[in-house]
Amino acid sequence: MKTLLIIGGSGFLGKSFLDYCKKKSFIKWKINKIIFISRKGMNIENIQKKNRYLISVKKNILNLKKIPTCDYIIYAANSKNNKGNLKGLISFKKLLSKNQKKLKILFTSSGAVYGPRSELKKIQENDIVSIKNINTFKGYKKNYGKTKIQMENLFKNLGKKGFNVSIARLFSFFSKRILINNQYAVSDMINTALKFKFLKIKSKKRVYRSYMCSRDLVEWLMAILLSSNKKCPIYNVGSDHELTIEQLGSRISRILDVKLVKNKIVENKIDYYVPSLKKIKKNLKVNIKQNFFYELKKNISVN
DSSP: OEEEEEETTTSHHHHHHHHHHHHOOSGGGTEEEEEEEESSOOOOHHHHTTOTTEEEEEOOGGGOOSOOSOSEEEEOOOOSOHHHHHHHHHHHHHHOOGGGTTOEEEEEEEGGGGOOOOSSOOBOTTSOOOHHHHTTSOTHHHHHHHHHHHHHHHHHHHHHTTOEEEEEEEOOEEOGGGGGOTTSHHHHHHHHHHHHSEEEEOOSSEEEEOOEEHHHHHHHHHHHHHTOBTTOOEEEESOOOOEEHHHHHHHHHHHHTOEEEEOOOOSOOEEEOOBOOHHHHHHHOOOOOSOHHHHHHHHHHHO
């Protein structure tokens, strides 16, 4: 049996793995132990009785002395401190030894590496990724995108050194955990509608998004992790079912039975953030199983 190590497991991704444990098993991947390492630690007490193979280690990657014995690693450490993210990955690389080249290691990057998109064309893995594109972002997204590109390059170098690595470029996701965080468009819209009993679409340009549910996220990441090799395969992860913000708002307003107020589109601009999934579906034979609208209605009703 195998051991999976998740570094940076206290965020949405790590908690998605915990939620998966509550309903499904990792035995189909021959995994009987999962170790979470994160600065904040993971609250696993509620499910540890049924899943004794879960272990939480409260430690910053910068203070880690050695990598626990494992077969697979998902490197998902991410904070608002971009310099800290780079330092953490460099520290992780130094901990890897030559006798760990049999490990399979996945890095969770972001669709932000492609930069802002202003055309109605799904984003493909072979699209240009460059700092020049990222510089057209504003504020936090610019530094975030640059950092992710730098971290991807560090992982690609691991492949050149003989390690089995892969990169997942993550887009937009949904689960009940998203509802408690207003930094996401979908959660902001839901919580605003619940509070004020009406929903206003603020954007004055055409915005397109898509949402993958968390259980599919876990299964796709496992498929990519197992495909890791010295060539460092890169895959988009998300949904390719595009939605305008107006369509999303309309669905939320109907579920909550509140009035929808739309801004007039006055800017002839497009903000498009939807991945192409042709490569991953062809190579890894994965499919989207969860219906976003069903999960949206179910979780809003519970909330």
